[in-house]
Amino acid sequence: METVVYGPFVLIPLVVALSRLTSRRLRPRAAAWAVTGSALAVAVATVGSLGLLLSPLVRRVPLVAEVGGWQPASVAVRSPVPWWISAGALLALAALGWRVVVWVGRVGRDVSAIGRVHAEFGSGSDRGVVVVDSPAVGAHAVPRTLRRPGRVLVSRGLLAVLDDDEQAAVVAHEGAHLRHGHALFVVAIDLAVALNPLLQPMGDDVRLAVERWADEDAGAATDRAVMASALAKAALATLSPPTAAGAWWMHLHDHAVAVRVAALLDEPHRGVRAAWLLVGIALLAAGALVWATHDTERFFEAVRLFRRT
Amino acid sequence: MLAALWAAGRPLVPAEVQAAVGSDLAYTTVMTILVRLHDKGVIERERAGRAYAYQPVVAETEVVADQVRRLLEHGHDRAAVLQGLVEGLDPGDVRVLRELLDAARAVRRTRGDAG
Numbered sequence: 339m340e341t342v343v344y345g346p347f348v349l350i351p352l353v354v355a356l357s358r359l360t361s362r363r364l365r366p367r368a369a370a371w372a373v374t375g376s377a378l379a380v381a382v383a384t385v386g387s388l389g390l391l392l393s394p395l396v397r398r399v400p401l402v403a404e405v406g407g408w409q410p411a412s413v414a415v416r417s418p419v420p421w422w423i424s425a426g427a428l429l430a431l432a433a434l435g436w437r438v439v440v441w442v443g444r445v446g447r448d449v450s451a452i453g454r455v456h457a458e459f460g461s462g463s464d465r466g467v468v469v470v471d472s473p474a475v476g477a478h479a480v481p482r483t484l485r486r487p488g489r490v491l492v493s494r495g496l497l498a499v500l501d502d503d504e505q506a507a508v509v510a511h512e513g514a515h516l517r518h519g520h521a522l523f524v525v526a527i528d529l530a531v532a533l534n535p536l537l538q539p540m541g542d543d544v545r546l547a548v549e550r551w552a553d554e555d556a557g558a559a560t561d562r563a564v565m566a567s568a569l570a571k572a573a574l575a576t577l578s579p580p581t582a583a584g585a586w587w588m589h590l591h592d593h594a595v596a597v598r599v600a601a602l603l604d605e606p607h608r609g610v611r612a613a614w615l616l617v618g619i620a621l622l623a624a625g626a627l628v629w630a631t632h633d634t635e636r637f638f639e640a641v642r643l644f645r646r647t
Numbered sequence: 648m649l650a651a652l653w654a655a656g657r658p659l660v661p662a663e664v665q666a667a668v669g670s671d672l673a674y675t676t677v678m679t680i681l682v683r684l685h686d687k688g689v690i691e692r693e694r695a696g697r698a699y700a701y702q703p704v705v706a707e708t709e710v711v712a713d714q715v716r717r718l719l720e721h722g723h724d725r726a727a728v729l730q731g732l733v734e735g736l737d738p739g740d741v742r743v744l745r746e747l748l749d750a751a752r753a754v755r756r757t758r759g760d761a762g
Binding site for chain 1: 648684
């Protein structure tokens with residue numbers, strides 16, 4: 339328990355660095371799966387480790403010790419985890435618990451926002467693209483709900499700056515988001531980040547990976563250069579919006595659009611090897627947690643035996 | 648042209664498309680583009696008398712109210728899981744994007760010449 343319990347924490351910088359590389363250099367479908375999966379695995383493992391670090395403190399609570407049949411003092415004396423680390427783990431777990439509550443609230447708000455958007459569409463036809471009569475430049479994939487299928491929204495403002503082929507590519511792009519359930523990847527990575535704030539950069543990585551996934555999907559269905567020019571035009575058009583409502587892009591200062599356009603003009607990324615490294619890290623994290631749990635159980639077993647003799 | 652078909656909400660014959668587009672495109676040009684879009688599977692057609700009437704494979708227009716418009720105008724912070732097409736652009740990227748757009752145009756031109 340002494341060292342292996344800290345294992346999942348050691349893996350954090352490794353998984354974050356690999357995720358960044360993966361989301362930019364790999365086939366996007368593999369990248370999205372590997373980054374999301376490894377983030378969840380590392381997040382769960384770190385929470386589990388915090389739980390183990392907290393356990394000696396919990397077992398010193400008189401009532402718990404009474405039930406378990408050991409003496410609180412013997413845990414205190416023999417525990418390999420200093421009390422202040424256990425106390426820190428307690429604080430961290432409380433903060434993470436709050437973050438999960440916030441995450442649940444956000445998912446709930448998203449689901450109700452999606453419901454409200456669906457409610458504004460006529461019930462007559464339940465498939466297809468909705469052209470929104472707005473000068474704003476935008477396109478959105480509105481995920482399916484239990485009762486309604488997913489919809490693609492395109493604004494007139496966006497259609498106006500694109501030619502026919504580009505319009506088809508944009509619709510294919512948004513359709514790919516719906517078909518592959520990309521919203522669920524975003525929800526999952528947000529949960530991982532809630533459980534472990536140090537994984538924050540992986541949230542951006544997954545968002546980039548699913549965008550690139552949809553880009554490549556649409557590029558394969560239409561044409562990659564067409565998808566590239568559609569993206570570049572749309573991005574440039576958001577800079578000079580005809581309405582005053584266009585300032586939201588200022589909140590985000592990443593270079594994701596340029597990265598995506600450049601990727602479409604380059605040869606497609608076919609590599610998947612780094613994804614296996616991420617899978618390996620996920621397995622290591624899970625293994626470290628299992629090992630540490632086993633060690634912890636053995637330790638408390640020893641404490642119990644110590645009391646009996 | 649695709650936008651005109653979306654806006655119509657019903658199958659259009661080429662003459663109607665030509666009128667809807669409103670530009671001075673020749674009838675044969677409109678015809679060519681429609682056939683090309685049909686070949687790509689973007690639009691479908693049905694017999695309407697002597698001509699074909701075209702409509703988008705999956706498309707319709709609806710007048711939608713505030714919620715949707717706000718979503719489009721204010722972007723992703725409305726709902727984190729609604730994927731927008733482009734989620735933010737650093738002003739410093741403008742030059743890079745212009746160059747990339749030129750590159751994309753060049754690639755498309757070469758393809759167009761070849762095909």
